[in-house]
Amino acid sequence: MINPAKQAAPRYNLTTLILFWCSLIVVSSLYLTIPLFPLFEDVFQISSSKAAWAGSAFSFAFAGGGLLFGGLSDRYGRKRMMISGLCLLAVSTPFIGTVHEFQWLIVLRVIQGLAASMFPPSVLAYAIEMFPTKKRVTILGFISTAFLMASIVGQIYSSTVILELSWRYVFYILGIVYFISFFLITLCIPKDIIQKPEGNFFTPLKRIGGIFKKKSLPFCYIISSTLFIALVGFFSTLGSYLSSAPFSLSHQEILWVRAAGIIGMLVSPFDGKLVARFGVKNVLCCGLILAGIGLGLVGAWENLAFLILASIVFAAGIAMALPALLSLIGTLAGELRASALSFHMFMLFIGASLGPIVSVYLTGIKGHVFTFEVLAGLLLLSTIVPFFIRLEKKETAATPIHPPNQTNVEHH
Incomplete structure (x- = not known):
């Protein structure tokens, strides 16, 4: 058998x-x-x-x-x-x-x-x-x-x-x-x-308020917005930084510099092993620290190879922090998981909307390097947040894709 x-x-x-x-x-x-x-x-x-x-x-x-x-x-x-x-x-x-x-x-x-x-x-x-x-x-x-x-x-x-x-x-x-x-x-x-919860069509919207009654969960959303303020703010600033002296890169060359960040993002699928060994909060903190250091180093030296390496470190830190944050939100939310994850995505893209605005404002004040440093400081400051998050009980096992007592799975 x-x-x-x-x-x-x-x-x-x-x-x-x-x-x-x-x-x-x-x-x-x-x-x-x-x-x-x-x-x-x-x-x-x-x-x-x-x-x-x-x-x-x-x-x-x-x-x-x-x-x-x-x-x-x-x-x-x-x-x-x-x-x-x-x-x-x-x-x-x-x-x-x-x-x-x-x-x-x-x-x-x-x-x-x-x-x-x-x-x-x-x-x-x-x-x-x-x-x-x-x-x-x-x-x-x-x-x-x-x-x-x-x-x-x-x-x-x-x-x-x-x-x-x-x-x-x-x-x-x-x-x-x-x-x-x-x-x-x-x-x-x-x-x-399908859970088929009680209530009407608008009940899911009303349930969003319930996520703020969950202990520690609201703290996660501070990190949600911070991550994408830094990520999109970085990309928004990087374009004008590389197009100006001493780099003076073309649009196509800038695009390939941005593409180098994919190398750092490849860390993300291996986050599960890191969480299993070191714990979700520790991995989250390490990701934020790594991202902050990488972003802080981007403008530290006007050398293209060094800048690309620093951007890869930054991307790796973001890629380490984000799945750990998702897992943490899913654990803390319990039965409100879908609403909690929806609000997480909402906060991510609020951060994505604020990123360019912050970038333009800071660059206008003191230039590109100052913008990189402020965004890096924002990430490093957010490492304080996980200390306010408490995991009261262990994460329970999820329903497997194929339940053990079921050999055929419905696909339609």
């Missing part, structure tokens, strides 16, 4: 790969318009500040939608919400490439942002609930890596497409990718158990 546990092992690997891929392409939509802003100015004859709304419209819809859809996944199921988000993305994304008026592009970016916001809180809750404890931080590491890599991959993708084709094909091609990914999620990952 074949041991069901041995049958289950390959399914974890396949599910991890699919969730990583889908997380990467969904969140990449947030960043893919950054290289397109100059094109939008020419095509639609608009100002640079108005062109930036192609990104902001998505960001606000993405952050706000996550609050709603994360809680709704309690009622309708994690997999169902992921499928719905990918389906809507597959339909709406190609239409962006057909518009001839900028206001319609903004409307479709809002719809795209709402569709994308269905995915992150649902995939995080799915990973925590469907993977056993020993695999949980690892899958969260892969998903976190996808979220982080999306900030670079989205820009590289759109920059590459516009070099060979027109900007419209950025959305045509991505629509096809979403369509294929919709079938991957539908057919290849196991169905989760």
Whole structure:
């Protein structure tokens, strides 16, 4: 007789790969318009500040939608919400490439942002609930890596497409990718158990207030916003820093310097082993310290090789801290896990929205190096926060993807 546990092992690997891929392409939509802003100015004859709304419209819809859809996944199921988000993305994304008026592009970016916001809180809750404890931080590491890599991959993708084709094909091609990914999620990952909580359609929104009654949980959200203020603030500052003397790099060269950060982000999938050995709070603190040191060193020496190395250290610290933070939030939230993770995503992208504003303000005061140092100080200061977080009981085992008494898993 074949041991069901041995049958289950390959399914974890396949599910991890699919969730990583889908997380990467969904969140990449947030960043893919950054290289397109100059094109939008020419095509639609608009100002640079108005062109930036192609990104902001998505960001606000993405952050706000996550609050709603994360809680709704309690009622309708994690997999169902992921499928719905990918389906809507597959339909709406190609239409962006057909518009001839900028206001319609903004409307479709809002719809795209709402569709994308269905995915992150649902995939995080799915990973925590469907993977056993020993695999949980690892899958969260892969998903976190996808979220982080999306900030670079989205820009590289759109920059590459516009070099060979027109900007419209950025959305045509991505629509096809979403369509294929919709079938991957539908057919290849196991169905989760729908909780069917009591209440009406608006109950999930009301439950968000409950997360602030959980001991220690609100402290986690300070770190959530800090991480992405530093991350997006760094990328926003890096562009103008490298384009000025003594570096004077081209747009394409700056993009490849940013891409080097992917090397540091590859630490994230191994976070599970670090947490198992040293504890989730210790790994979180070490990640914040490493990120702070790396960011602080970025402007310490005007040498490109040294700057790239420091940026890799910074990215590695962020990649270490984020999955540990996700695991900590999931543990502290208990039955409010989906709402707690939704609010975490909301705070992340509030931080992402504040990052450029902080960057422009600080750079205007005392320059690029000062901005790097302040952002680094913010990360190092946030290492105090975990000391106020108490873990009162051990994390319980999650429901496995394949329950031991079940040899066949429903996929539809």
